[in-house]
Amino acid sequence: MKAITKTHMAAGLKMKDIPEPSNLKPTEVLVKVRKVSICGSDVHIYKWDDWAQKHIKPPMTVGHEFAGIVEAVGEAVTMVKVGDYVAAETHIPCQHCYQCKTNRMHICKDMKILGVDIDGAFAEYVRVPEIVLWKVSKEIPEEFASVMEPFGNAVHTALVEDLTGKTVLITGVGPIGAMAIQVAKASGASLVIASEIKPFRKNLAKINGADVVIDPREENLTQKVMKLTGGDGVDILLEMSGSSTALEQGLQSLTRGGSASILGVFSTRIQIPIDELITFKGIKLFGITGRKMFETWRIADQLLKSKKIDLSKVVTHMISFKDWEKGFELMLNGECGKVVMSVE
Structure with a gap:
């Protein structure tokens, strides 16, 4: 089968022919991949980079x-069962530790992690344990189903608190930030403010329904937020x-x-005035x-099934699997939302 692989400890990837997965363990499932996203x-x-060198x-x-x-x-x-339409949680739990036994498999x-610690899904077939699979509602298009994993990040981040009538600030509008804008609006937030510096992503914030988009290089973000919230600040x-x-x-x-929900990953130690x-x-x-496995997946599925969320505003490019290099070029340039590839 065709697969995108990391062959050497150096920059780049390679599409090559590798054997299809075989010899399933008793609790494993073989999935014919239809859509993948980067x-x-x-x-x-x-x-x-440094992260990859430590993990791959x-x-x-x-x-x-x-x-x-x-x-x-x-x-x-x-x-x-054979024929089911599925997406997958990429955090593969041991099912034995304290966290797993107390309904916290996601930590x-x-x-x-699929595609980091074990062979991943940029292939015609992928083998995964059944515990991570989610049967997707048939009303959800495949290109959106492949994005349910990152969409789940947006859902989890946004909904740790009740957003009904709340004012919300989202700092960073990549694809997950853009999805979070829609989640906040669908959940009853009264005002959604987005902070972003890149032109493409500022536009992405507007397309996905942000009430106000602020470039913190051009305006003082805190002063602007205080003005918009009558001096209170966001909830x-x-x-x-x-x-x-x-x-x-x-x-x-x-x-x-x-309340502050932190999904962004910081590459270096940071210093902030914690007391203040x-x-x-x-x-x-x-x-x-x-x-959360699988509370978040249920919410994500229902939001997409009911069309409360429109991921066509986030999935900006649909390409063929064989054109994967173009997809990575788009991601490297930052001129895209989610890039979804069709595995033919």
């Missing part, structure tokens, strides 16, 4: 965001950028007693990783 972590692997051990197949059809099942599989102590901060400056500005813009911005303001701080 994640920022795939770009890290492509570039072979070539040779291996990369990719983790996918949707497809169940092709075969192991003898002990009970939750899916499993001994977690493996909720969703930090999606991984920028220490954005985090500090976001916390400055947060009302006393407000968190402790004395009585801030609730949530660290977000992955998606």
